[in-house]
Amino acid sequence: MFYLVLILLICSVGINIFIFQSRVKQRTEVKYIRNKLRAIIDEETGERLLLYTDDKYIKSLLIQINRLLEHNQKTVANYNNIELSMRKMLSNISHDLKTPLTVILGYSEIINNDKNLSAEKVMSLLKTINLKTVEVLDLINRFFELVKLESGDKKLNSSRVDICEISRKIILDYYEILINKEFEVAIEVPEEPVFVRGDEDAIERIFNNLISNAIQYGSDGKMIGLKLRTDENNVYIDVSDKGKGINELHKDRVFERMYTLEDSRNTNYQGSGLGLTITKRLVEQMGGSISLNSVPFQKTTFTVGLKRIRF
Template sequence: MINFLVVIVIILTFIFLLTKIHMKNKDISFIISSLSKVSFESVNDRIRLVTSDKSIKNLCIEINGFISKFYKLKVSETESKEAMKKMISNISHDLRTPMTVMLGYIDQLNYNSSLTEKEKKEYLIKLEKKVYETISLMNEFFSLSKLESGDEVINIEELNVSEIVKKSILSFYETLEANKIDVEVDIPEKDIRALGNEEAITRVLNNLITNSIKYGSDGKVIGIKLYEENDLVWIEQWDKGKGISESEKNKVFERLYTLDESRNKDYQGSGLGLTIVQTLINKMNGEIYLKSIPYEKTVFKFYLKNSRTL
């Protein structure tokens, strides 16, 4: 009797194992079939299998995780391609425009025999200005490329940020005075130190102040503020000009996006300045933020790590 029961148990165990193996094989066949139908163009394509087998469940979770990651990479690749197309198009436009103007000046100098010496000199001055504008655009483009590729190394060290901010604002003294723009400077008496790169911080401030003069000069005042908060050193640069609309706030840090989409000659820029600003700040382990209420206050605010965090 006992032997009979043992045989029955063995047979039932064998049948159970066969059933488990069959169900597992069936589940694996379903997974293979589902994978062959997955389209990586669709965010909703996943392996959807109801099973009590833990290992099969975990396998499905891992596969679905890889599908999600692959989809994100595909989206990122598509966005990069579109950004590259737009960038090339904008660079072509930004180079073609001054080139066309320069050719016009050259034609006048070559073929307009009625020009006086004074007029010829004026054309040469205009031509020189356009040449420098084009060189500046190309320099900014290559600078950004070097930063993003890692070819330009940003060495981080402890710095006296108070002195850097003072020097930056003083370097614009003549320009601000010529444009009759007042300056409000809020820097504590005690020097503030932070971790960063002097050349990078200076470049960031120069870009931000230049933008305030270009786009915020009608507010007739710009300002800069330096302060510490928790373990961060904050720098705010602001103006009270025309500001930046809600629709443009998320775009201003994009490559070749200019605040004036019509590219008005009075507000001409490369469209790379704020992209370079953001890249430099990120390289120094900081972040930059923007808050703007047109004709009230537009603030670019960024932080650096306090030297005490070393």
């Protein structure tokens, strides 16, 4: 009996020692986690919690904390990208507004102060003022359209749309411009109707943005292409040109807010940088996709994919 009691006592002491050591180790691990988290937050590092432990609860806690840290770092990175993008957008808007507004102010002062101007000269200056005013209004309207799209305030309607009919209509709208600029026009649009589900006004805006973009930036190639192709589930619209194109360094950025190539800041390639961003948002709101493939001075193609319907 004595030996049984002694064995039980020894076991009890051993268990208590094990529990004590486990608690000490657990406290040490929790203390490490606390201190490391504090350092990561205070120093804003991208570290993770790395700790070898046999405790399954500590392991589970570490996994969830690291998931939270990763999510937080992605959120911070996204916020920083948006903030940088907004700063660039505001900077570019200021630039694009300043130029026409300076012209408007300067020409209006000339008309107001120079009493010897001929009627013909006044009319010429007023025509320029009018053009620059339209330019300012267009930029402001584009900016607010993008704000509405990104905030979710602009809701698109959904209906059955014959994409072939819209294609032919839009290209006819540009017929005179293309003829005057001596562009070669390559059109591949099926004669039979092809239907997509989307907002007709938004689809027309997408066509207008892409075609005007091809005319503006692809003018060196003197060619514009519009091709409609389909598969079982999708309709693809290719708008192409043979102009200076977009090299690999810029391809992933052309859809960013207010992003423009350096050439777009001169008189030959003036652009607000909002057209393609608006186009991308409109396509995405209709559940579609847009991509770019470009070989400078050979072929640059923007491809829009929309869901096909058959009724």
